[in-house]
Amino acid sequence: MNNDMNRTENIDYFPVKDRASMMLDAVDITRDAPTEEPLRQYYYMAKLRDIVSRMAEAKGRPITADVITYGCQANARDSEGYAGILRNCGFEITEDETSDLVLYNTCSVRENADQRLFGHLGQMKVKKAKNPEIIVAVCGCMMQEKSNLEKIRRSFNVVDIIFGTHNMHMLAELLYKRITTGKKVSDVRENSMTIVEDMPFERKFPFKMGVNIMYGCNNFCTYCIVPYVRGRERSRDPEEILSEIRGAVSDGVIEVMLLGQNVNSYGKNLTQQISFAQLLAKTAEIPGLKRVRFMTSHPKDMSDELIETTAKYPKVCRHVHLPLQSGSDRILKAMNRHYTKADYMLLVKKLREAMPDISLTTDIIVGFPGETKEDFLQTMEIVREVKYDSAFTFIYSKRPGTPAARIEDGTPEEVIHERFDR
């Protein structure tokens, strides 16, 4: 999945009319909180709606919230969920880091994303000194890393609420706790296999949206932190996915991007037999939907069935993002990628034979520990041969806790930078 390292642009969200607003209206806040989800969260949203409207009355202005997103499309989609929850709690969603509530949705795939968050939290100390009422919340992948979690708890007293990727549906409950007790709230959980459906969300664009079809990753590429911070792979029920898309189409959406760390292994943990290609076909058959995209495909799991389905349905965009990472078999093995250069090239050949006009994009890492000049030249050779439409190139970033972080590497930084520039 492409992790654009810039803060995802914040623009107005479009409220989605769906089951969520009906569920919120049905809540009885005079009773105890329900135990089952998502009803429990709707209960807290309704409670907060009351509190927030009283705050707005007292201040004579709307109570605002800013959701700041780092990282990949999965995080961007999660932020649409946070915006949906906060809007249901009565907040006005803004793009202003001096809002009454600021939520940072963090990314940990490379080190510079960590540094950016710390920079923002540093500035927040100054803002909070001026306005101590600002509520600062931090969530997302970085919170699932012990070292970062401890650093925030220790060094950033400005942070009021901390939660992770396994309880992202709990924002309203944690916020309610913070507001009603005045105490800091921190709730980060280990791996969870449950997916809470029917939570609210808001779309960033009126005509297109990302749809998570699965969460987590089981691949354990040796450089990558994602399996540790996002947990084991779990697929959403196909009917939930399709009904979400049908609802969005009736609301004006014409383009969807099916999202997952490795969409090609969709369905593996479900009891019913369904492949990603079958889900893609069912999506393409939804009337009114005009374009379907998907991301990311792991080369090791790209099936002939998926190539055929992509070719068969004109609605499916002829674009495959196929991360190469390295063109050297030795490095691919050290990365635990489970394909060779020859496997990859065969896949490219099959894709081009089935769809001569297909657009191919990729991710490449330079400077993986032990990468020699010869390894690097093999990557360059594939880049020349495939002629990608675009390539996201990353300098290897050591992620504590991953197997690659334990590999010694003496390659000078200038050499890695020179490879990156090439």
Ligand code: 5AD
């Ligand atoms: N260092 C550099 N790049 C990384 N990626 C993932 N982990 C790392 C890391 N530790 C890149 C991969 C992946 C993309 C989303 O980010 O190329 O495909």
Ligand code: SF4
């Ligand atoms: Fe990371 Fe590999 Fe999973 Fe992608 S497939 S998220 S690179 S472990």
